[in-house]
Amino acid sequence: MAEKTLFQRIMDGELPGDIVYEDEQCVVLRDINPQAPVHLLIIPRKPIPSLNEVTEEDAPLIGHLFVVARQMAEREGIARTGYRTVFNTGPDAQQSVYHLHLHLLGGRKFTWPPG
Template identity: 50%
Template sequence: MSECLFCKIARKEIPAALVYEDDSLLAFKDIAPQAPVHLLIIPKAHCEGLADMTPEIAAAVGGLPRVAARLAQEQGVAASGWRLLSNCGPDSGQSVYHLHFHLLGGKPLGGRLCL
């Protein structure tokens, strides 16, 4: 999908503060962080959201918890705790329709799940 913001980031057409990249996933700092550590982890291939995953996207995303744990360690929030979430659809607050996961940490997040 050529006009998708996150596809453009994955193709390196738009700069981002990258913190991780492998063959299928990319992680970068959120431009409007909601916590001291706020990273976005995306599959490089386009997928609108969790409800739209193909078997290939599901395979790529299967390694995401391991990547998130590694990033939490590297960002210094593994010991204090961190949150990993994905919004799916307009009522959830999804604003970019490319599957992505928010990794948040660095402060007490409480029970609130909305960003």
């Protein structure tokens, strides 16, 4: 059996995490190293390592993550001014936890291109 990811351990209550929302499909927590005034991680309960492993079967789950992102943006007061959603995939994109998670960032003006 594969070792649990950091996010699985937080969801299982084995490690602390600042959980701000949860439902049967995902958990949302505040990033411990925020890159913006609002920096939330929307994490599916299903342990998918990265976007590269997403299948057609996962399409409803991925859609749900974006619906939750919109709801969290409204809750955090950033929906009207703007926000960014990001999946980091692989080492060159700085993915540090191999459990798919959607970053929701806002509360400041962003530049383009990112990174």
